[in-house]
Amino acid sequence: MASQRGEGETTTTPLEAADKERARAIPEAAVARLAVYLRVLSGMADQGVTAVSSEELSQAAGVNAAKLRKDLSYIGSYGTRGVGYDVEVLVSHIERILGLTRNHSVAVVGIGNLGHALANYGGFPGRGFPVTALFDVDDDLVGIPVGGIPVNHIDEITSVCMEREVSIGVIATPPPAAQSVCDRLVSAGVQCILNFAPVVLQVPDNVEVRKVDLAVEMQILSFHVARRADEAASVSVGNNGLGVDGMVIRP
């Protein structure tokens, strides 16, 4: 039973419960933007800004003002008409919706170039994500501290992750190892995975995977380079003042 959502009766938990109900209805795309708003707002708060309008905030976040308001409406109505939003209030509400009121322990697997970089971030930008475990297959790395945390052997993933209650696993291994590492993380109860390996991971339904694929990003950009080159070539001779390189496409 989904607790009791009888439209009325918020007698149980005055505020939290309402948020949690709403969380399910927030579009995925909006969640990503909320994280961006949060960062912008945090920056504003640091500079002593206490209030902001949807117009200002939307420009700083690089989105449409109406979209921003709609996104904020998903988490509730915390603005004041005619005035705008209170920065502090908005920050705390977004943090709660995103689950940032709790710490999320992170494990990084694969301590190569990228793994090093990730480990050295040392609790990701905008705290709340302490890295509590590192893993690698290389015995020479095991025991050596990186970013203050000693590297464990990859065979220990299951036990260590369960012990330290890791909630997010980061895969920064070479492609062939990724699926196997993923399986181990899953069997350790990790339900959220951030995958840097250029591999399509197979996971059970209850596990959330997000991938960061540099090769794909580069190829998308490549596509746009090609498209621009074509447009420039077919419309007329390059119309950009800069001498990018007037490559001719047609044979």
Next chain:
Amino acid sequence: MASQRGEGETTTTPLEAADKERARAIPEAAVARLAVYLRVLSGMADQGVTAVSSEELSQAAGVNAAKLRKDLSYIGSYGTRGVGYDVEVLVSHIERILGLTRNHSVAVVGIGNLGHALANYGGFPGRGFPVTALFDVDDDLVGIPVGGIPVNHIDEITSVCMEREVSIGVIATPPPAAQSVCDRLVSAGVQCILNFAPVVLQVPDNVEVRKVDLAVEMQILSFHVARRADEAASVSVGNNGLGVDGMVIRP
């Protein structure tokens, strides 16, 4: 068969021109998936697979079979009904659409932990993206080769990028430097930027920016952790066989 559709007359350039016209119509989301298909197909080709059905390919790429066929239809009809797709043929067509027949020179700005990792990739996975220039503000780094390429000072961005015809700029600097670096890249004629800095970049319309934001990715995962925790708490006591950890949410 969409090859000559009424208005037809593909007399000008038999194949290339048709592709280029189509490129404009490909949805952004499909482009990202095409890059994934390409990788899967390349792997298959390496293993000696010569033909593949949409069903097989879609499973390997982790998408719906119908979606895959529609994505492929954007680039033309290169399958054989009753049989499937020729791997080699598909690879070469996707490569052409994504503009991978040409090399795209890459510049990395900000040689910190992440910049090092990127430079050491040395021509990104699935070649075609040679890193030809590195930049940093730190004078101690200037002149030192990283991944075989000497680091230049950040003030030289404009001249070096124009000289080496850089088409993709990668920003891996600390947040405060990102916008300034971006502006310099743009004034050097770079029209595609991959931004790792947690900053919303302001660029002219003719510049394409893609961002990779680790903090945002983590926070999206955090959101899902929270959502799952709530569901588990409100539905009943954890129903997953694994002993994740029976954390109680309600106070």
Next chain:
DNA sequence: CCGACTTTGTGCATGCGTTCACAAGCGGTA
């Protein structure tokens, strides 16, 4: 205390992307 101005919150229309379902087309087989 009132009226005018400002900004939020949101119903609605529009467009894009995904999914379904099926006709068209091709190879294999008798």
Next chain:
DNA sequence: TACCGCTTGTGAACGCATGCACAAAGTCGG
């Protein structure tokens, strides 16, 4: 050659996300 089964390619329906435009709601000045 004619039929059969398989797989592609795509028209059409659906659903989600975006953007518009305006009423609701609040502040500020007189």
